[in-house]
Amino acid sequence: MLKLVAEVASAPNTRARTHSTGHFGVLPSEYATPLALALTEVVTNAVEHGLAGTDGTVTIDAVRTDEKLHVSVRDTGHGLKDGRIGQGLGTQIIRTLIQGELGGSIDWQGSEGKGTEVTIDIPMRWLKK
Numbered sequence: 001m002l003k004l005v006a007e008v009a010s011a012p013n014t015r016a017r018t019h020s021t022g023h024f025g026v027l028p029s030e031y032a033t034p035l036a037l038a039l040t041e042v043v044t045n046a047v048e049h050g051l052a053g054t055d056g057t058v059t060i061d062a063v064r065t066d067e068k069l070h071v072s073v074r075d076t077g078h079g080l081k082d083g084r085i086g087q088g089l090g091t092q093i094i095r096t097l098i099q100g101e102l103g104g105s106i107d108w109q110g111s112e113g114k115g116t117e118v119t120i121d122i123p124m125r126w127l128k129k
């Protein structure tokens with residue numbers, strides 16, 4: 001069973017509060033592991049880049065239906081400069097885990113000064129019930 005623990009390292013002069021809602025349900029390890037790795041990277045990016053040098057919140061919401069697992073990670077930070085996501089290694093790792101390993105989709109939304117929201121959808125057909 002995947003249980004997300006909201007503990008993150010923070011950048012200097014950054015205070016990150018976390019909040020989570022919903023449930024992931026029981027996932028087999030071959031799906032829980034890549035999902036946990038991807039979410040760790042998303043939350044770390046939110047703290048290190050989105051909230052750098054400020055106080056803010058990172059919220060993780062999970063909703064599981066018969067069709068899909070929907071996860072949203074929102075921060076109240078700086079947002080995406082010019083509305084664009086980075087092209088760094090972390091972003092590539094996240095895409096590989098979600099799209100390649102889990103057959104899901106991932107989307108980044110945000111604008112400068114208004115925080116960022118990352119949404120992940122994983123079809124349940126890829127998951128054993």
